[in-house]
Amino acid sequence: MDIILEGIKEAFKLIFTLDSEVFEVVLLSLQVSFTALFIASVIAIPLGIIIAKNDFPFKNLVMRLIYTFMGMPPVLCGLFVYILFMRRGPFGFLSLNYTKEIMIIAQTLLITPIMIGLIINESIKCQNEVFSLAKTLGADKWQSFKLLLFEVRRGILMAIVTGFSRAISEVGAVMVVGGNIKGKTRVMTTYISELKGMGDFERAIATGIILLLIAFMVNSLLYHFQRIKSYGS
Amino acid sequence: MEVKTEELLKIYDKEVLNVKELVFKSGLITAIVGPNGSGKSTLLNIIAATLKKDGGRVYYDGSLTVPLQKMTIVFQKPFLIDASVYMNIAYPLKIRKIPKEEIKDRVEKIARDLNIEDLLNKNAHHLSGGEKAKVSLARALIFKPELLLLDEPCASLDPYIITEIEKILLKINKEEKTTIILITHDLSEAKRIADEILLLNKGKVVALKKRDDFFNSDDETVRRFINGELLI
Numbered sequence: 001m002d003i004i005l006e007g008i009k010e011a012f013k014l015i016f017t018l019d020s021e022v023f024e025v026v027l028l029s030l031q032v033s034f035t036a037l038f039i040a041s042v043i044a045i046p047l048g049i050i051i052a053k054n055d056f057p058f059k060n061l062v063m064r065l066i067y068t069f070m071g072m073p074p075v076l077c078g079l080f081v082y083i084l085f086m087r088r089g090p091f092g093f094l095s096l097n098y099t100k101e102i103m104i105i106a107q108t109l110l111i112t113p114i115m116i117g118l119i120i121n122e123s124i125k126c127q128n129e130v131f132s133l134a135k136t137l138g139a140d141k142w143q144s145f146k147l148l149l150f151e152v153r154r155g156i157l158m159a160i161v162t163g164f165s166r167a168i169s170e171v172g173a174v175m176v177v178g179g180n181i182k183g184k185t186r187v188m189t190t191y192i193s194e195l196k197g198m199g200d201f202e203r204a205i206a207t208g209i210i211l212l213l214i215a216f217m218v219n220s221l222l223y224h225f226q227r228i229k230s231y232g233s
Numbered sequence: 234m235e236v237k238t239e240e241l242l243k244i245y246d247k248e249v250l251n252v253k254e255l256v257f258k259s260g261l262i263t264a265i266v267g268p269n270g271s272g273k274s275t276l277l278n279i280i281a282a283t284l285k286k287d288g289g290r291v292y293y294d295g296s297l298t299v300p301l302q303k304m305t306i307v308f309q310k311p312f313l314i315d316a317s318v319y320m321n322i323a324y325p326l327k328i329r330k331i332p333k334e335e336i337k338d339r340v341e342k343i344a345r346d347l348n349i350e351d352l353l354n355k356n357a358h359h360l361s362g363g364e365k366a367k368v369s370l371a372r373a374l375i376f377k378p379e380l381l382l383l384d385e386p387c388a389s390l391d392p393y394i395i396t397e398i399e400k401i402l403l404k405i406n407k408e409e410k411t412t413i414i415l416i417t418h419d420l421s422e423a424k425r426i427a428d429e430i431l432l433l434n435k436g437k438v439v440a441l442k443k444r445d446d447f448f449n450s451d452d453e454t455v456r457r458f459i460n461g462e463l464l465i
Binding site: 126129130132133135136137138139140143147150151154 | 281282283301302303305306312314315316324325328329372373376
């Protein structure tokens with residue numbers, strides 16, 4: 001119990017004294033996770049809706065693969081990316097291993113299927129009604145698509161929140177591809193893991209609390225945005 | 234808008250609609266009646282182009298091109314956008330790029346006509362069945378369609394709301410010359426508002442007559458239907 005209390009005290013101390021090491025780690029974590037989230041959103045939102053709307057050969061197989069990848073262990077994702085980008089791998093010439101760019105790639109690959117799967121589920125619920133309504137009111141294809149985007153906005157937001165939560169909190173993938181190099185690829189989760197190994201539980205708990213606080217703030221912001229965009233009481 | 238159909242055919246597991254020729258005259262209200270499974274909704278949805286036909290043709294003012302900008306359909310269980318009532322009603326005008334001020338005026342006017350002014354800021358998903366029916370009707374009427382298709386718009390609504398909806402249908406039919414085709418299970422409703430009545434049975438046309446001719450018809454099937462007997 002003392003360790004936890006000390007950790008909480010230490011967390012506030014680190015926050016209020018603007019500890020440079022912790023803030024460097026926090027900033028890199030946010031940079032990596034938000035970039036991965038942005039890329040994943042650009043891919044997942046249209047793709048999720050397109051997959052849900054259209055029938056094509058092997059659609060069931062594609063859906064099953066997406067659902068399988070939704071549960072992919074981060075460490076496996078990290079390993080896969082590492083092999084692709086290692087010196088002897090197909091993309092080895094890019095020399096990306098142990099950089100923040102490859103951490104972004106790994107997190108993007110990890111969260112994109114999750115976001116696609118969630119958006120497909122949300123879109124399937126109402127797409128027939130939305131497209132039928134749009135058609136009967138004289139909307140063209142693009143207007144129908146925009147109406148569907150609007151109608152599933154809560155599902156999209158939920159996918160974004162889930163994607164962010166998964167990205168910011170995962171440790172396996174970024175550890176494998178990034179290597180937890182101080183000042184270069186060290187993020188909050190890998191830092192916590194290292195602190196635990198060194199027996200520095202107070203600082204580990206403190207970093208964990210900061211991680212949770214950030215996740216709480218980002219989620220609160222997104223939910224606030226969702227409520228503003230709800231239109232009507 | 235006049236609607237003419239030729240050789241319409243729809244088959245699911247069995248043939249559900251097979252009508253040789255029908256003409257829904259421009260500017261009239263036509264009620265489609267018939268027992269369950271007689272093909273009423275199938276016919277209406279084919280005219281609305283929300284259901285593919287397996288054969289035949291539909292002419293809109295003599296053209297085979299579906300005039301989606303000039304017609305609409307209102308379903309018994311309307312789908313409303315998860316947004317305010319105002320946004321739901323304004324949507325058809327928004328996609329037609331009508332200026333915001335004009336949209337506001339027209340939404341407020343139609344809301345007054347349908348007694349739903351106090352609902353404009355509410356979320357459409359939080360409305361009662363009767364309120365939803367009125368909102369979906371307002372959304373359909375706001376862009377002044379030349380052809381209005383209604384699939385049991387008054388089913389399971391209370392008599393007061395039915396009267397309000399019927400009044401507005403008669404008003405727009407008179408003022409805008411809107412052609413209205415509506416499905417109803419309520420013969421008294423057909424008697425109150427329809428100019429012509431179409432009776433379908435087992436996917437085939439039994440009669441398409443002027444209202445008074447329909448209710449005074451000597452046709453045995455029509456008489457049995459009016460008397461509430463089960464048609465076989």
